[in-house]
């Protein structure tokens with residue numbers, strides 16, 4: 399059974415962002431990119447399943463340009479067997495559904511039985527791609543998983559549900575699982591791993607090879623558009639409460655009650 | 662073209678959650694056509710009419726008794742078709758996050774998630790949402806016949822119900838056991854009885870400075886209890902084992918939106934701010950006057966949290 403891991407590169411979480419003149423996207427010229435943190439949990443889980451003899455191959459899938467190759471190599475250095483990068487001018491301006499169509503087509507073409515993705519990409523923060531892929535592949539899905547076990551075609555998983563509850567769920571492959579913090583502790587690449595990754599293959603495919611027509615992806619097919627991107631509103635200047643701790647605390651309680659009216 | 666807004670109303674213990682009222686009231690305020698409610702399962706729907714629903718599309722079936730993606734997606738699709746609504750609105754909850762992308766892919770509908778603002782622009786609903794962990798906001802416009810939006814809890818205040826009543830329209834979604842693809846086999850209750858972090862009105866969070874689980878339990882949790890608040894934590898505190906993974910606030914934890922957020926000994930790293938910067942009132946207690954958290958705090962106390970937190974707890978229980 400082949401495990402597919404969806405890997406996206408995202409700006410490092412400490413990036414200070416700058417917005418383009420059209421107010422539709424950020425400027426990326428001097429942004430440092432990393433593997434999306436949640437995708438690291440997905441990759442780690444895949445590698446552990448393979449080590450446990452529950453998968454034959456771990457293949458990573460990325461929609462992106464050649465600038466993503468450094469992150470893809472990082473995944474290969476950690477232990478993925480090979481990588482597929484979907485790159486096509488027709489993909490520019492895709493919304494979630496367009497990207498999900500491209501990923502689902504590539505995952506299906508490789509005969510993947512289990513897809514592991516991140517809970518969300520920390521740039522778009524949408525948390526939509528994994529469930530869309532599942533629908534398009536006709537697979538089961540489990541979102542935001544922090545415990546996962548597999549026995550043949552059957553799996554069990556745990557996730558946080560609403561209202562502070564936790565749910566244990568059971569299902570069968572094929573499935574798409576989105577991975578949350580707490581699932582495992584991701585490994586880093588080792589020097590031998592980095593050397594080995596040099597000879598591993600990144601296959602670059604276009605959408606025609608995936609049997610997708612150009613009008614199913616890209617800006618033309620996008621149902622969702624973005625405009626008016628701007629910084630969050632400035633918070634009004636705060637107030638440091640002076641005096642000794644007891645005085646400051648008494649004043650704080652008064653302000654919370656009478657001024658802010660939150661208690 | 663607008664055929665109104667269908668609002669997914671979530672229930673807990675047989676009653677609508679507060680988010681249901683927030684969504685219904687906002688949907689009415691948008692003035693983009695008739696407002697109706699979508700209810701999955703049984704439950705007392707009598708409070709939905711007074712809060713703005715003209716009709717309640719209720720899908721009940723034995724296969725919907727516990728949650729499954731497959732059965733719920735079918736139920737949503739059937740209710741949406743029955744209502745003829747052009748907009749589906751839901752809270753950014755764990756159910757919505759699981760079902761709606763799947764529904765969007767099935768229907769070819771545009772999806773705008775995690776909005777903190779919903780406006781009516783020429784009869785069409787437009788969302789505004791944080792991206793890049795809240796470092797920017799962007800308007801999201803949907804141009805498919807059906808548009809789906811999720812709203813973060815506590816984005817709009819809930820006011821007293823205006824009154825009115827709703828007609829209940831039962832919807833037969835033809836769901837059966839074979840639609841239950843992934844089955845819930847066990848539900849583990851939360852360790853506390855307070856609200857979920859993402860929906861909490863008040864949060865008290867502790868950081869690395871607590872220096873141990875015992876201190877975290879002895880200082881942060883009682884203060885939270887005194888306020889009826891939910892406990893949160895920085896990643897440093899979670900990674901050190903002082904608090905649970907589910908309690909982490911931030912870019913790789915929970916994104917929260919309470920009216921009151923108290924940060925005890927948290928420096929205010931950019932990844933932590935990403936999870937709580939939209940809180941209405943932020944209180945920071947930190948012994949370092951230069952800590953970045955003070956730039957975001959509504960009220961700040963420069964002091965030792967081990968002194969300030971117990972004083973605050975005592976002051977609250979006194980008055």
Ligand SMILES: Cc1cc2nc3c(=O)[nH]c(=O)nc-3n(C[C@H](O)[C@H](O)[C@H](O)COP(=O)(O)OP(=O)(O)OC[C@H]3O[C@@H](n4cnc5c(N)ncnc54)[C@H](O)[C@@H]3O)c2cc1C
Nearest residue numbers: 404460461493494515516518519522523524525526527792
């Ligand atoms: C700031 C911003 C906001 C956006 N908001 C929306 C929106 O509201 N609605 C919409 O339809 N489109 C949106 N898009 C457009 C867009 O196509 C998204 O980039 C895309 O949908 C992925 O969404 P996400 O990054 O939030 O991924 P998520 O759905 O949060 O990603 C979850 C997981 O899916 C996998 N994944 C995601 N993208 C890729 C990829 N390129 N290659 C491989 N695996 C991947 C990863 O495992 C990732 O952890 C947005 C784009 C940006 C940059």
Ligand SMILES: Cc1cc2nc3c(=O)[nH]c(=O)nc-3n(C[C@H](O)[C@H](O)[C@H](O)COP(=O)(O)OP(=O)(O)OC[C@H]3O[C@@H](n4cnc5c(N)ncnc54)[C@H](O)[C@@H]3O)c2cc1C
Nearest residue numbers: 868869870895896897911912913926927928932933948966
């Ligand atoms: C990819 C990535 C994702 C991340 N995601 C998150 C996330 O989701 N959430 C998150 O929180 N962090 C996240 N981080 C970590 C983040 O960068 C910070 O390291 C973390 O938030 C620091 O936690 P802290 O404020 O508790 O600790 P510190 O930064 O060490 O701050 C401790 C503070 O306590 C004060 N202090 C010490 N003693 C006392 C005392 N007795 N009384 C009062 N004040 C005192 C100090 O002055 C200091 O300001 C992430 C980092 C990365 C790289």
